[in-house]
Amino acid sequence: xxxxxxxxxxxxxxxxxxxxxxxxxxxxxxxxxxxxxxxxxxxxxxxxxxxxxxxxxxxxxxxxxxxxxxxxxxxxxxxxxxxxxxxxxxxxxxxxxxxxxxxxxxxxxxxx
Amino acid sequence: xxxxxxxxxxxxxxxxxxxxxxxxxxxxxxxxxxxxxxxxxxxxxxxxxxxxxxxxxxxxxxxxxxxxxxxxxxxxxxxxxxxxxxxxxxxxxxxxxxxxxxxxxxxxxxx
Numbered sequence: 001x002x003x004x005x006x007x008x009x010x011x012x013x014x015x016x017x018x019x020x021x022x023x024x025x026x027x028x029x030x031x032x033x034x035x036x037x038x039x040x041x042x043x044x045x046x047x048x049x050x051x052x053x054x055x056x057x058x059x060x061x062x063x064x065x066x067x068x069x070x071x072x073x074x075x076x077x078x079x080x081x082x083x084x085x086x087x088x089x090x091x092x093x094x095x096x097x098x099x100x101x102x103x104x105x106x107x108x109x110x111x112x
Numbered sequence: 113x114x115x116x117x118x119x120x121x122x123x124x125x126x127x128x129x130x131x132x133x134x135x136x137x138x139x140x141x142x143x144x145x146x147x148x149x150x151x152x153x154x155x156x157x158x159x160x161x162x163x164x165x166x167x168x169x170x171x172x173x174x175x176x177x178x179x180x181x182x183x184x185x186x187x188x189x190x191x192x193x194x195x196x197x198x199x200x201x202x203x204x205x206x207x208x209x210x211x212x213x214x215x216x217x218x219x220x221x222x223x
Contacts, residue, residue, distance in 0.1 A: 033211055041200050041217050048211035086156070088212075098144065099171060100212060102156040 003027075004089050006103025013110050018058075018075035021106045023087035025068040030090050032063045032070040033100065037084040046072070046085075077110045084108070114139035116215040118203050124221045125193050133188040133218050135203030143205040145186040146212060147178055151199040162186060163208075198222045 003026040013019055023032070031050040035043040047054050049063035049070065058077075063070040070087055084107050088100040115138045125131060137143055144163050149172075150156040160178035162168045168178045175194060179187045186203055200219050206212040 031211075035214075041219070042202060043214040045211060045213060088156075098206060098209075098212065099158050099161070100146075100148075101158075104155055 004087060004101050004103040006087055006106060008106060009104060010107045011109070013074070013077045013108065015079060015110055015112055016076055018073065018077060020074070021072040021085055021087070021108075023070045023089065023103045025070075025089050027091065028065055028068065030065070032061075032087055032089045034061055034070070034072050035086045035088065037086065037105070043086065074108070077108075079110050079112065082108055082110045114205070114213070116203060116205060116213065118201075118215040118218050120218060121216070122219040122221075124223065127195055127222055128192050131188075131190050131193050131197070131220070133201055133220070135186040135188075135215055137184050137186075137205045140184075140205060140207070142183055144208060145180060146204040146206070147186065147188050148202040148204060148214075149174070149199050150202070151196070154199070156202070160188070193222045195222050 005024045007022050033048050034046040036046055038044050047061040049061055053062040058075050060073040084105045086105045087103045090098045090100055117136050119134045146161045147159040148156050149159050158171045160168050160170055162180040165180055165183050168180055176190045198221050200217050202217045203215040204212040
């Protein structure tokens with residue numbers, strides 16, 4: 001079946017620095033979503049992309065369907081950015097009942 | 113504004129007992145609805161989706177069933193819980209072709 005490989009599984013950053021999370025897909029995906037897990041375990045929507053890039057504050061995401069990957073860039077990391085981030089991709093074969101396939105998550109720790 | 117509510121917040125149940133988890137969406141007409149499940153330490157995976165009242169499609173077989181009795185309501189249930197049903201259950205909604213939004217979740221512990 002469709003697979004989403006997310007890396008790294010854990011990431012440690014010093015405050016003020018940045019890095020990128022990446023998801024590779026084993027098949028062509030129609031769209032990708034990026035989430036952050038909240039304290040209760042539910043998911044906060046960060047980005048939804050069907051192509052190209054989007055930016056929101058210190059976060060920027062890109063999606064290349066043809067090359068089968070998506071990235072989430074964090075710049076100027078702050079302590080409150082610590083948490084677990086997930087990508088989830090939607091295959092292109094069924095718009096009516098879209099199935100999101102999730103990556104394994106990246107646990108981000110931002111240190112002073 | 114759309115709101116999504118799940119109940120209960122958490123549940124501790126015995127193996128072999130029945131289960132019913134609920135999800136309601138307010139502020140959106142005829143949304144697509146989804147159930148997801150994450151075992152402890154596992155990856156979140158979609159269980160069911162529904163595009164209209166009375167219609168539910170199964171994605172993963174886990175000895176669970178789902179129903180959509182009303183446009184804004186999605187129910188996940190089983191008559192006999194297994195230990196393997198423990199985990200975190202999330203309901204989500206979307207419009208066709210748009211991003212999915214997730215509810216607060218229900219944590220289920222089966223003993």
